[in-house]
Amino acid sequence: MTVTHPKGFRASGVAAGLKASGNPDVALVVNDGPDYTAAGVFTGNRVKAAPVLWSQQVLKGGIVRAVILNSGGANACTGSQGFRDTHATAEHTATVLRGGANRMMIGAGDVAVCSTGLIGELLPMDKLLPGVNAAAKALDADGGAKAAEAIMTTDTVAKNAVAQRDGWSVGGIAKGAGMLAPALATMLVVITTDASADNEVLDAALRAATRVTFDRIDADGCMSTNDTVLLLASGASNRQPSLEELTAAVTEVCHDLAQQLIADAEGATKHIAIEVQGAASEADAVQVGRTVAGNNLVKTAFFGNDPNWGRILAAIGTTSAAFEPDRIDVAINGVWICKGGAAAEDRSKVDLSGRDVSVTINLREGEMSATIWTTDLSHAYVHENSAYSS
Amino acid sequence: MTVTHPKGFRASGVAAGLKASGNPDVALVVNDGPDYTAAGVFTGNRVKAAPVLWSQQVLKGGIVRAVILNSGGANACTGSQGFRDTHATAEHTATVLRGGANRMMIGAGDVAVCSTGLIGELLPMDKLLPGVNAAAKALDADGGAKAAEAIMTTDTVAKNAVAQRDGWSVGGIAKGAGMLAPALATMLVVITTDASADNEVLDAALRAATRVTFDRIDADGCMSTNDTVLLLASGASNRQPSLEELTAAVTEVCHDLAQQLIADAEGATKHIAIEVQGAASEADAVQVGRTVAGNNLVKTAFFGNDPNWGRILAAIGTTSAAFEPDRIDVAINGVWICKGGAAAEDRSKVDLSGRDVSVTINLREGEMSATIWTTDLSHAYVHENSAYSS
Numbered sequence: 186m187t188v189t190h191p192k193g194f195r196a197s198g199v200a201a202g203l204k205a206s207g208n209p210d211v212a213l214v215v216n217d218g219p220d221y222t223a224a225g226v227f228t229g230n231r232v233k234a235a236p237v238l239w240s241q242q243v244l245k246g247g248i249v250r251a252v253i254l255n256s257g258g259a260n261a262c263t264g265s266q267g268f269r270d271t272h273a274t275a276e277h278t279a280t281v282l283r284g285g286a287n288r289m290m291i292g293a294g295d296v297a298v299c300s301t302g303l304i305g306e307l308l309p310m311d312k313l314l315p316g317v318n319a320a321a322k323a324l325d326a327d328g329g330a331k332a333a334e335a336i337m338t339t340d341t342v343a344k345n346a347v348a349q350r351d352g353w354s355v356g357g358i359a360k361g362a363g364m365l366a367p368a369l370a371t372m373l374v375v376i377t378t379d380a381s382a383d384n385e386v387l388d389a390a391l392r393a394a395t396r397v398t399f400d401r402i403d404a405d406g407c408m409s410t411n412d413t414v415l416l417l418a419s420g421a422s423n424r425q426p427s428l429e430e431l432t433a434a435v436t437e438v439c440h441d442l443a444q445q446l447i448a449d450a451e452g453a454t455k456h457i458a459i460e461v462q463g464a465a466s467e468a469d470a471v472q473v474g475r476t477v478a479g480n481n482l483v484k485t486a487f488f489g490n491d492p493n494w495g496r497i498l499a500a501i502g503t504t505s506a507a508f509e510p511d512r513i514d515v516a517i518n519g520v521w522i523c524k525g526g527a528a529a530e531d532r533s534k535v536d537l538s539g540r541d542v543s544v545t546i547n548l549r550e551g552e553m554s555a556t557i558w559t560t561d562l563s564h565a566y567v568h569e570n571s572a573y574s575s
Numbered sequence: 576m577t578v579t580h581p582k583g584f585r586a587s588g589v590a591a592g593l594k595a596s597g598n599p600d601v602a603l604v605v606n607d608g609p610d611y612t613a614a615g616v617f618t619g620n621r622v623k624a625a626p627v628l629w630s631q632q633v634l635k636g637g638i639v640r641a642v643i644l645n646s647g648g649a650n651a652c653t654g655s656q657g658f659r660d661t662h663a664t665a666e667h668t669a670t671v672l673r674g675g676a677n678r679m680m681i682g683a684g685d686v687a688v689c690s691t692g693l694i695g696e697l698l699p700m701d702k703l704l705p706g707v708n709a710a711a712k713a714l715d716a717d718g719g720a721k722a723a724e725a726i727m728t729t730d731t732v733a734k735n736a737v738a739q740r741d742g743w744s745v746g747g748i749a750k751g752a753g754m755l756a757p758a759l760a761t762m763l764v765v766i767t768t769d770a771s772a773d774n775e776v777l778d779a780a781l782r783a784a785t786r787v788t789f790d791r792i793d794a795d796g797c798m799s800t801n802d803t804v805l806l807l808a809s810g811a812s813n814r815q816p817s818l819e820e821l822t823a824a825v826t827e828v829c830h831d832l833a834q835q836l837i838a839d840a841e842g843a844t845k846h847i848a849i850e851v852q853g854a855a856s857e858a859d860a861v862q863v864g865r866t867v868a869g870n871n872l873v874k875t876a877f878f879g880n881d882p883n884w885g886r887i888l889a890a891i892g893t894t895s896a897a898f899e900p901d902r903i904d905v906a907i908n909g910v911w912i913c914k915g916g917a918a919a920e921d922r923s924k925v926d927l928s929g930r931d932v933s934v935t936i937n938l939r940e941g942e943m944s945a946t947i948w949t950t951d952l953s954h955a956y957v958h959e960n961s962a963y964s965s
Contacts, residue, residue: 485961
């Protein structure tokens with residue numbers, strides 16, 4: 186149920202001492218082919234970590250044979266030394282994989298690098314490089330779950346997912362806690378498939394999938410310095426699904442992982458789905474959903490089990506979406522407490538005692554809709570993010 | 576030291592029972608002339624409360640003889656009945672001021688209305704209208720401070736300010752706690768002057784003043800459904816300052832009130848000034864300052880006394896301002912812990928034990944600068960905003 190479910194992949198996760206806890210902190214995923222096509226989606230943040238800059242270059246080459254990942258340090262805002270360290274990590278990974286039992290045909294330019302953890306500090310290369318050796322030795326056709334464990338930071342559970350199709354499959358691992366954006370917690374995702382697909386098809390499938398999954402959790406899924414989503418194809422199933430079939434399977438895995446990320450968000454007590462209906466455009470629906478999801482007063486109200494539709498309307502009012510204030514309807518957990526921009530059903534009918542909350546906003550302007558997933562803003566969120574220097 | 580310091584104004588504050596606490600909740604400010612010129616700046620929120628829609632119409636008439644304000648209810652998202660209630664409040668205020676000891680020449684169209692409190696509920700008119708009667712009776716040339724008290728909601732102290740000039744002055748009162756935007760706490764401000772100035776001059780002075788004061792506290796000072804800043808001129812000093820002189824005095828009062836608002840923000844433990852230097856344009860400087868100020872990870876780091884410059888860089892990276900990541904310098908309380916986008920002086924040198932924090936960001940792109948004021952994100956903020964249904 187992870188990146189090693191599709192044929193043609195091995196993975197591992199080992200403890201290299203980057204994390205003070207001694208927990209696993211270096212992960213490796215390798216593609217044993219016969220294909221080595223790949224696609225990547227990276228953070229929209231203009232302050233990009235060294236591994237993001239490196240991996241963007243690797244993707245331009247069109248081949249990814251290995252992904253080396255570490256937690257315990259983001260290697261972001263580390264200047265030219267940080268980039269040299271990322272380069273050295275890729276070189277070392279390629280060297281190690283060319284030798285030993287692996288005997289892979291691989292150069293540094295085929296190795297993507299992902300890092301997560303503290304910003305602004307150099308990685309302890311004297312620990313990381315031996316960790317790469319250990320990870321290469323530990324590579325296993327069942328090693329995906331161990332890789333998922335090794336990329337955890339403040340995550341409380343490892344995230345794995347699979348979409349099984351007839352004769353081929355898609356698998357994935359992810360990490361990323363924090364309240365995601367606007368909290369800038371890093372999201373790292375590696376997705377694998379044993380389908381055969383060229384780079385253009387993989388790129389189209391991955392972009393279509395992330396647009397409606399990772400990009401719709403909280404305000405913006407792509408705003409850490411290190412966010413990276415990679416899709417690797419081995420072709421080992423000897424199947425070539427259509428773009429639509431591949432997109433559907435990749436989207437299924439991305440949706441599953443995105444929901445796991447939201448469910449594990451730092452200190453959250455609510456898992457909130459904000460569905461915007463009746464929008465004049467999908468862009469309007471997404472903008473309204475993100476704005477409501479990102480509003481601290483809305484988030485704190487849900488933490489307090491308060492069905493505060495007035496704060497939702499006030500948040501909608503800050504957007505540029507097409508709407509008239511006196512036409513908006515809002516339901517919380519199915520109770521239409523606001524109709525035509527004013528109070529409707531009694532707020533006491535809204536039961537907010539559970540963890541899952543659904544907010545439905547009808548702008549009554551058109552036919553388009555979108556759903557954004559988010560969390561509440563809790564004491565535990567403040568505690569975790571004021572105590573953890575990341 | 577308040578709205579009744581300039582000559583030609585009277586004010587009052589009374590308890591009408593709108594607040595469950597029994598504290599004063601209706602305020603009245605009247606202009607006894609000889610001039611009745613005025614200007615207003617209102618919320619940019621597209622969901623506007625009934626009193627905002629009403630007062631915008633009043634301002635178009637060019638004359639404001641009275642401002643009636645209430646706490647204990649925002650009269651926002653209240654539909655057509657809410658607007659009828661605001662209209663009735665203005666009518667009643669005008670009627671009462673035409674009679675009794677006041678004998679003012681005043682119509683409903685000369686009465687601005689401001690409300691603050693819960694969104695989505697109708698005002699108890701059976702309490703508010705008798706409160707107007709009492710406020711009219713209590714009008715006093717020294718009543719400004721009582722008016723400031725009566726508009727408080729979660730404010731812990733009343734806010735008053737004065738700028739004294741040779742022969743004329745500017746006075747003001749304000750309310751507005753919450754973390755301001757993005758928390759959408761309502762800001763109400765009434766500013767008075769005994770200078771003589773026509774509506775165009777007042778409008779220019781008020782817009783210039785709010786642009787660099789109220790608009791620069793937190794991410795955006797104009798996003799509640801009810802935000803209103805009014806400037807009334809009586810001409811009673813018989814002085815006619817230049818636009819520059821008037822702008823300077825109004826800005827002084829607005830700056831003073833804005834700092835009082837930040838100092839009293841709900842649950843804040845830090846008062847943070849973010850100065851962006853070296854920007855290519857003032858708009859870039861403001862955008863960077865607002866984005867950093869509005870970032871929850873930056874805010875929680877300051878609550879935890881953590882000089883986390885990496886989170887500041889990551890926030891800057893989400894803007895469209897002109898910058899190169901490897902040229903940015905950041906100082907916290909005077910210590911340049913980030914130079915050229917990477918770690919510089921030791922973070923342990925930064926003393927964050929005090930309440931006041933200064934962040935200096937140098938983009939090294941140009942000569943423009945701007946300062947945004949904000950607060951940290953604390954447990955108390957979450958508590959107050961999850962418990963208070965507003």
